[in-house]
Amino acid sequence: MKFLTTDPVAEASSVLYKRCTIDLRSGTTTLEDVPCRNLEDVLGGFGRSFQVLAERKVDNAYSAENPLIVNTGLLTGSSAMTGMRTYFSGYSPIKGSKKGLPSAMWSTGSGKFGAKFKWTGLDELIFENRSETPVYAVIRETAAGPQVELKPAEKLLGLSTHDKIMALQKEYADAHFAVIGQAGENWQNVYMGAVALSTENQLKSGEDKCRFAGRGGMGSLMGYKNIIALVAQSSDKLKSLSPAVKKVNINVVKGGGSTRLQPLSRGGGGGTWAAYDVLQAFHAVPLNNFRPQGNALPEKLCRENVEQDYEIKSEACFRCGITCHNNVYAKNADGSRGEFLAKFDYEPLNLLGSNLGIHDAGQAARLIQLGDNYGMDSISLGVTISYLLAYNERHPEKPLLNGAGFGDYEKIRELVIRAGEGELPEIGKGSMRLSQATGETSYAYHVKGLELPAYQPETNPGYAWAIAGGHMSMATYGLLTREGKSDLDSWVKGITQDKLHMVGFDMIGLCKFFDIANGIGTQMVVDCLKSEFELEITTDDIRAAVRRAFLRGLALELRQGYSKEEFALPAEVYEHPNANIQLPQIATPEFLDELQRRVWAVFEPELEDLSL
Amino acid sequence: MQIRVRLIGAFRIERFKEEIREVASESRVQQIVDELQISNRILGIVLINGVHAGVEDILQDGDTLSLLPILGGG
Ligand code: SF4
Numbered sequence: 001m002k003f004l005t006t007d008p009v010a011e012a013s014s015v016l017y018k019r020c021t022i023d024l025r026s027g028t029t030t031l032e033d034v035p036c037r038n039l040e041d042v043l044g045g046f047g048r049s050f051q052v053l054a055e056r057k058v059d060n061a062y063s064a065e066n067p068l069i070v071n072t073g074l075l076t077g078s079s080a081m082t083g084m085r086t087y088f089s090g091y092s093p094i095k096g097s098k099k100g101l102p103s104a105m106w107s108t109g110s111g112k113f114g115a116k117f118k119w120t121g122l123d124e125l126i127f128e129n130r131s132e133t134p135v136y137a138v139i140r141e142t143a144a145g146p147q148v149e150l151k152p153a154e155k156l157l158g159l160s161t162h163d164k165i166m167a168l169q170k171e172y173a174d175a176h177f178a179v180i181g182q183a184g185e186n187w188q189n190v191y192m193g194a195v196a197l198s199t200e201n202q203l204k205s206g207e208d209k210c211r212f213a214g215r216g217g218m219g220s221l222m223g224y225k226n227i228i229a230l231v232a233q234s235s236d237k238l239k240s241l242s243p244a245v246k247k248v249n250i251n252v253v254k255g256g257g258s259t260r261l262q263p264l265s266r267g268g269g270g271g272t273w274a275a276y277d278v279l280q281a282f283h284a285v286p287l288n289n290f291r292p293q294g295n296a297l298p299e300k301l302c303r304e305n306v307e308q309d310y311e312i313k314s315e316a317c318f319r320c321g322i323t324c325h326n327n328v329y330a331k332n333a334d335g336s337r338g339e340f341l342a343k344f345d346y347e348p349l350n351l352l353g354s355n356l357g358i359h360d361a362g363q364a365a366r367l368i369q370l371g372d373n374y375g376m377d378s379i380s381l382g383v384t385i386s387y388l389l390a391y392n393e394r395h396p397e398k399p400l401l402n403g404a405g406f407g408d409y410e411k412i413r414e415l416v417i418r419a420g421e422g423e424l425p426e427i428g429k430g431s432m433r434l435s436q437a438t439g440e441t442s443y444a445y446h447v448k449g450l451e452l453p454a455y456q457p458e459t460n461p462g463y464a465w466a467i468a469g470g471h472m473s474m475a476t477y478g479l480l481t482r483e484g485k486s487d488l489d490s491w492v493k494g495i496t497q498d499k500l501h502m503v504g505f506d507m508i509g510l511c512k513f514f515d516i517a518n519g520i521g522t523q524m525v526v527d528c529l530k531s532e533f534e535l536e537i538t539t540d541d542i543r544a545a546v547r548r549a550f551l552r553g554l555a556l557e558l559r560q561g562y563s564k565e566e567f568a569l570p571a572e573v574y575e576h577p578n579a580n581i582q583l584p585q586i587a588t589p590e591f592l593d594e595l596q597r598r599v600w601a602v603f604e605p606e607l608e609d610l611s612l
Numbered sequence: 613m614q615i616r617v618r619l620i621g622a623f624r625i626e627r628f629k630e631e632i633r634e635v636a637s638e639s640r641v642q643q644i645v646d647e648l649q650i651s652n653r654i655l656g657i658v659l660i661n662g663v664h665a666g667v668e669d670i671l672q673d674g675d676t677l678s679l680l681p682i683l684g685g686g
Pocket residue numbers: 082083084110111261315316317320321322323324325511513514
């Protein structure tokens with residue numbers, strides 16, 4: 001980025017970002033310094049990419065008009081802790097309106113690829129059209145600035161995400177990688193392809209410890225474009241830590257905002273896995289396709305039970321003191337650490353574990369690992385399979401596919417493998433399409449075509465207004481469970497004011513765990529921007545930009561044909577209320593209707609003022 | 613007076629799952645949290661008899677107090 005001003009709010013066009021556009025059809029590459037239009041452009045991530053997407057009319061995700069935008073946030077590659085995010089944006093193959101139009105979507109992950117990408121000197125890479133043959137892109141730092149080159153990728157085809165990364169590592173020193181798996185290569189039949197991002201730990205240990213930009217099928221879009229991998233090759237360019245950023249980083253680790261994600265050994269909460277314990281206290285851990293039974297079954301995957309048989313190691317992305325990864329290893333007979341199995345985050349563990357009726361940690365770990373190796377979004381994969389298992393339970397006389405039922409590990413494993421190989425479009429295209437095909441849509445746990453994360457929808461009507469991942473773009477998943485709010489006023493305020501601000505992290509390049517409770521409109525972020533770039537910017541400026549970006553996402557959904565009826569929870573939630581969940585039952589038709597009315601009453605006037 | 617204290621998740625490590633405790637009448641939740649040396653930074657949810665409450669709430673004889681860690685997305 002080039003900063004010709006210290007006031008990016010009044011003089012956004014005096015901030016320029018370096019964009020490379022590659023026409024995959026002709027192979028031409030255009031590098032330019034693009035002036036920012038507003039603060040959203042300056043902050044980056046989806047705040048910028050959605051403005052590009054708004055300029056396009058795209059009716060089909062797999063079409064020449066749909067770009068794949070790879071970018072970073074302003075603080076990616078900076079010395080601010082967690083500044084490692086890469087964003088992948090485009091019109092989604094999996095998320096779409098009932099009218100059949102694809103929704104604008106972004107997905108993001110950590111790992112070190114984002115920082116390396118930034119350090120090449122590039123801020124954004126846009127892939128137009130489609131390559132006739134499989135290619136990978138090498139983004140390099142040179143004395144003349146960043147350069148991007150396409151190379152034949154046939155040798156990478158058919159390899160898992162991890163194997164692609166390890167193969168590329170042999171060829172490119174001082175580089176990090178973003179790759180698709182076999183699922184993305186089979187984009188015709190898999191709409192939930194993820195992008196895997198390499199980590200330092202992975203490159204050093206040789207263990208498959210990628211991070212993933214999973215949601216929305218950006219790996220499938222990459223596959224459609226015939227881009228198999230991205231290589232970002234650059235020296236490390238971490239600035240020395242200024243006193244201001246050092247203070248912020250200490251605050252991130254010690255100040256409380258990220259404590260819940262830190263290791264138990266440091267007095268932290270033990271990562272997202274701890275949600276198992278908390279939600280189980282309310283019998284709100286998804287089980288057998290989001291139907292908790294009020295029993296103790298989910299406890300088998302609680303940490304205290306898993307660690308009796310497995311070794312759990314806390315690890316981190318490059319330079320991150322939060323250390324939120326819980327890496328699970330087999331235990332050897334002599335008690336020493338054995339093979340690395342998988343990283344236990346709450347979402348994949350639940351959705352490929354308890355919610356499929358799998359209560360054995362080793363089996364859940366293998367399913368997580370398989371999904372990761374094939375490069376599929378673990379949330380969409382798990383929820384689509386749980387739908388299938390629920391269908392089969394209801395139709396024992398005529399089950400679908402291999403007839404798998406809840407807890408049937410071998411058959412579920414076969415479904416994951418065959419979906420990843422592109423042999424099961426019924427799974428690969430997601431739960432919305434599968435349920436439309438069966439005609440039984442009420443228990444398909446998606447909203448607006450995107451599968452739900454592992455928080456019961458009974459506890460989170462805010463899913464309806466999430467503009468990307470259900471729990472990554474609307475932080476209402478704890479409003480009832482954590483905060484005990486069951487009144488309409490709190491929910492309207494949560495959705496329309498406080499909780500939408502979590503999307504700001506997906507603009508600026510930081511992990512949400514930087515300060516999950518307060519978003520990016522904080523003095524900590526202001527201090528980082530001042531110290532790193534000498535920008536004069538206020539928390540109010542940031543919050544206003546985040547709100548505009550969120551509203552733009554909502555406006556884009558409406559433009560892609562979503563009716564207001566589609567901003568709704570799966571019907572089973574209110575048609576068959578689950579009395580086992582020990583929380584106030586707020587997801588009644590009356591509550592949801594009134595919430596719709598009041599939320600739109602806030603958003604609609606603002607949407608009218610927003611030009612796309 | 614006596615209350616029942618239930619601990620969830622990591623709070624059980626080197627403490628207990630559930631126990632009956634003798635506490636002074638008019639005790640606030642924070643006093644129990646302090647006695648148990650639980651950090652407020654990871655105390656996420658307080659329930660009294662299954663209903664959401666706060667650390668300043670006053671406990672009554674026979675109450676069940678549940679202390680849960682913070683819930684964070686993921
Ligand atoms: S908080 Fe976790 S995912 Fe984010 S950068 Fe740190 S270790 Fe990586």
